[in-house]
Amino acid sequence: MKSSLTQRLARTLFFLIAATTATSMIIVEVFVYDVEDTILDLELKAEAEYFTEQLREGRFQPIKTAQLEVIFLPEGEAEALLPEYFRSRHLPFSQEVEIGQTTLLIVGEQLESPDGKLFLAQDITIMENREALVQLALAGVAGFMLLIGFIVARSGAGYLIRPFKKLTREVLNTTPGSSMLQITTDYRDREFCDIAQAFNRFLSELEHHIEREKSFVKLASHELRTPLAVMSGALNVLEQRQSLSAADQKTLARIRRAMQTMRDDTEVLLELARSEATESDVRTIVLQEVVQNTIDDLEHGQPDHAGRITVYNNSPGLRVTTHPALVRMLVRNLLQNALRHTRAEVEVRMIENRISVRDFGSGLPIKVTERLSSVVAPSANNSKPGEFSSATFGLLIVRLVCERLGWDLEIAQSDNEGTEFLIHVHNFV
Incomplete structure (x- = not known):
């Protein structure tokens, strides 16, 4: 079964809207991850440079706040003094680490002056939770957009196909004959006007062709009946002379029967050609x-x-x-x-x-x-x-x-x- 043009157009529009929605979601997701990378690569590294300068000036103090923790481990001291998430790291180190329900961005650097290891950890749990919420919101927005896209695709396809359906109905309602109504050409779109005008030209040519065919049938009817009438009259003359033998009269009867058959067949053929029924x-x-x-x-x-x-x-x-x-x-x-x-x-x-x-x-x-x-x-x-x-x-x-x-x-x-x-x-x- 052939598919409907409306359905094909609706599917195409919905596919385009879905592809646009998916692309938008991917771009937003990439942007969120880029924010994390920016924090890790720029903010924490800037903080590491700041605290490195303090170490060189002898003003460094370990820091531990709700969001940030900074520790310096001098060379030769045991890592047991460090929190567990700083231990056994191959420096330089820069990575996101999950500790239970907490997510940390950790940066570790090997310093030479003063000699030791500098660790920074920033708690981004709130951001991660927000990211999950954002992803959930994005999923909801995507679903809503797809629903809206489906409605828009259906209604948009119907709106775009409406003049085409109107044109199709007019063409289907056109009945072949000697006088056929022209279809309307008052369409807003030039392409539909061109189709309607082309079809009207075809109808005009068809009307002329049918008219010529009817004229030919009438002419053929006259031309075929005339010689048959002459033959019938000649047979009547032969019969009225009463000069034919019995065998000739039998032959004459066969000729008359054949002529009558020819007359009937001529009428039938003309009737078939006219496509008209005679009751x-x-x-x-x-x-x-x-x-x-x-x-x-x-x-x-x-x-x-x-x-x-x-x-x-x-x-x-x-x-x-x-x-x-x-x-x-x-x-x-x-x-x-x-x-x-x-x-x-x-x-x-x-x-x-x-x-x-x-x-x-x-x-x-x-x-x-x-x-x-x-x-x-x-x-x-x-x-x-x-x-x-x-x-x-x-x-x-x-x-x-x-x-x-x-x-x-x-x-x-x-x-x-x-x-x-x-x-x-x-x-x-």
Whole structure:
């Protein structure tokens, strides 16, 4: 599942705030430790120099206060006279030492004039306790900052994404058609205005394209109907002369039937091209009669197809309320596809509310099978260039007709043993 842009932006903002908080805490911690080092390296060493000067002038007196202790051990005297924390130190010495609950900063130096050892110890327990308190406070501040950062990241991400969500909703609510509402371009950010304007230009081009397509369909409708009307009139003239033999009249009937089929198919194709449903042509039909008539037309038109189609029907009285021309076109294209891809027989089975058309050829290409079995029906809006040609025009019509009728198309089998199409019929009486 793809992540949300809002969540990604919120995570990024929170990460930046957390990184800034952590960096600030580290800087404060380093500063606190630097204060200790400053006391140890500067203050106590300055004190050591002061007391060293007093020793040279003979004015030195040992000091022990609440925070500071200074002792001088002349050379040759035993270290037992020193407090335990001064003993056995390799001079020069400078370090923080913990004695029970007390923390001392100790500095020890070897003097030559006068000869001996000078020790200084400063009690920094209060500072250490304060440091622990400061660290606890810093942890609390860090937690509070992270909480604030989380809230700011969530609200900030929502604020930044708000115009993008608005733009997305407007785009999703746009319905393709000959007249589409333009989306608003009153955004504060220039980038969103550019996207909205670009999408509006695309909508304008799409409207022009749809308008041109409708004009073409109207023109094609006129151009296709005109020659059919001429052919129909010519057939009527031939029939009125009554000069044809019985065989010629039979041939004439076949021509008229083929012409009527062509007229119906033309209307169906134009209807499919317009993507409009015409309820006036809907009526109740016996499915077996439509299938059998379609088979008869195929066998009369192509003598080599005669005897190759076998029909099995356990529901001879199945009636369906639908478009007869669409059903006829559906069955004919399925049978033509099956007859074209195999020289063996083709089986048509009508079982309950299903129509099965099976051949025994080499099967369909994988790409065609995947395309016809997809949830979304193939159309000019969701197909790649050249994809229709790979699925053959007949199978494309099959899928479009099933979509229009509301029937389900299933490829039950497609391998080296043959192909079987299953049509799940609805709206049966």
